[in-house]
Amino acid sequence: MRIDKLLANIGYGSRKEVKKMLKAGQVAVNEELVKDGKQHVNPKEDRILVHGEEVHYREFIYLMMNKPPGVISATEDLREETVIDLLAHEHAVFEPFPVGRLDKDTEGLLLLTNDGKLSHRLLSPKKHVPKTYFAVIEGEVTAADIEAFRRGVTLDDGYVTKPGELVIVKSGLHSDIELTITEGKFHQVKRMFAAVGKRVVYLKRLSMGPLQLDEELELGEYRELLPKELELLMDQES
Ligand code: URA
Numbered sequence: 001m002r003i004d005k006l007l008a009n010i011g012y013g014s015r016k017e018v019k020k021m022l023k024a025g026q027v028a029v030n031e032e033l034v035k036d037g038k039q040h041v042n043p044k045e046d047r048i049l050v051h052g053e054e055v056h057y058r059e060f061i062y063l064m065m066n067k068p069p070g071v072i073s074a075t076e077d078l079r080e081e082t083v084i085d086l087l088a089h090e091h092a093v094f095e096p097f098p099v100g101r102l103d104k105d106t107e108g109l110l111l112l113t114n115d116g117k118l119s120h121r122l123l124s125p126k127k128h129v130p131k132t133y134f135a136v137i138e139g140e141v142t143a144a145d146i147e148a149f150r151r152g153v154t155l156d157d158g159y160v161t162k163p164g165e166l167v168i169v170k171s172g173l174h175s176d177i178e179l180t181i182t183e184g185k186f187h188q189v190k191r192m193f194a195a196v197g198k199r200v201v202y203l204k205r206l207s208m209g210p211l212q213l214d215e216e217l218e219l220g221e222y223r224e225l226l227p228k229e230l231e232l233l234m235d236q237e238s
Contacts, residue, residue, distance in 0.1 A: 003029065003048070004037030010057060011090040012050060026051050061094040062230055063087070063112040064214060065222035067205075073101040073110060083110060086220055099123065099208075100184055108133075108205035109213035112222070118233070122209060128162075128182040129209045133189050134169075136202035141168050141175040145196050149179065153195035159185065161192060174201070209233065 007018045007027070018037065025033050028049040029041050041048060043057035067073065071081045075097050083098055096112040099119045113119060122129050149164040162183055169176040179189055190200045206213050210232035217223065225233070 001041065001043060002037060003027065003034055003039050003041050006041060006043055006048075006057060007050065007055070009093045010055065011093070021050065060115040060118075061091060061096055061113060062115065062118075062225040062233075063091060063096060063222045064211065064217070064225055064229070065110045065112060066213060066217035066219055067102050067107055067110040068219035069105045069107055071220075072104050073098040080104070083112065086222070087112075091222075102205060103187060103190075103203070106203045106205065107219060108203075109208055109211065110205070111208060111211060111225075122233075123184065125183065130180050130182050130207075131184065131205060131209075132178055132180045132207045134204045134206050135177050135179065135189060135193075135200050137175045137177055137193055138199040138201050139173070139175065140171055141166070141177050141198065142171075145198070148196050149192065153192050155185065155188075155191045155195055161185070161188070164192060178206070210235075 004015050004018045004022065007013075007021070008015050012018055012021065015037070021027055022035050022037050025035065027034050029039070029046050031047070043059075048055040048057070065083060065086070067083060071083055071086065074080075074082045075084050076082060084092060084096070087096070094114050096114045097119070099111040099113060099122050102108065102110055111122070121127055146166045146168070149166040152161045152163055154160050161181070165180040167178045169178060179192070181188060181192075185191070189203055193200050211225075211229060214223065
């Protein structure tokens with residue numbers, strides 16, 4: 001990897017600022033000054049010093065976001081604000097992407113990473129990673145709905161869902177529920193409720209596999225995963 005890209009990636013500044021540092025002789029690789037940003041280095045093997053201090057490179061970043069409504073789960077879009085637009089430069093330089101999608105109006109837990117392998121495994125239909133959502137449903141959710149979801153419901157395209165675990169938190173004209181599913185079909189929660197004649201008016205993801213939404217995070221805020229969370233995620237995905 002180019003030394004200028006590497007240093008910019010881990011927050012030493014923009015490529016332009018890094019270029020200046022290099023020119024000023026502030027960067028050494030294996031005890032030799034490097035002035036050319038194009039020089040390739042191997043972050044795992046080479047000893048890189050900036051201002052005499054060793055640089056610890058890391059390849060991957062893992063962020064937990066409390067996705068706000070109104071932004072889309074994509075890396076770029078011409079018209080809409082994306083979850084990547086909410087990231088600080090120091091995190092965006094790692095080029096993370098959302099692991100799976102939440103609808104524009106859905107809130108809650110979104111994992112962002114540049115670790116393609118982890119993402120792939122978490123999203124693989126073979127892994128059946130459970131995802132739990134909190135939702136407000138128009139109308140009364142009943143025991144019959146619990147039973148229907150447990151058996152699997154037929155979506156508008158004829159697909160029969162895998163069993164979902166529905167818990168009624170509060171029933172009434174509007175019902176609060178929690179639903180755990182192990183698949184990630186397009187608009188799945190909304191379509192499952194549509195299959196039983198009901199409408200989701202609010203949707204928030206609470207968990208994905210072992211990862212629970214940190215309720216301290218305000219909408220739109222994010223943080224790096226804690227070592228323990230990362231460990232749990234890595235353990236269950238292997
Ligand atoms: N199911 C939905 O309908 N929407 C989401 O954003 C996530 C799951």
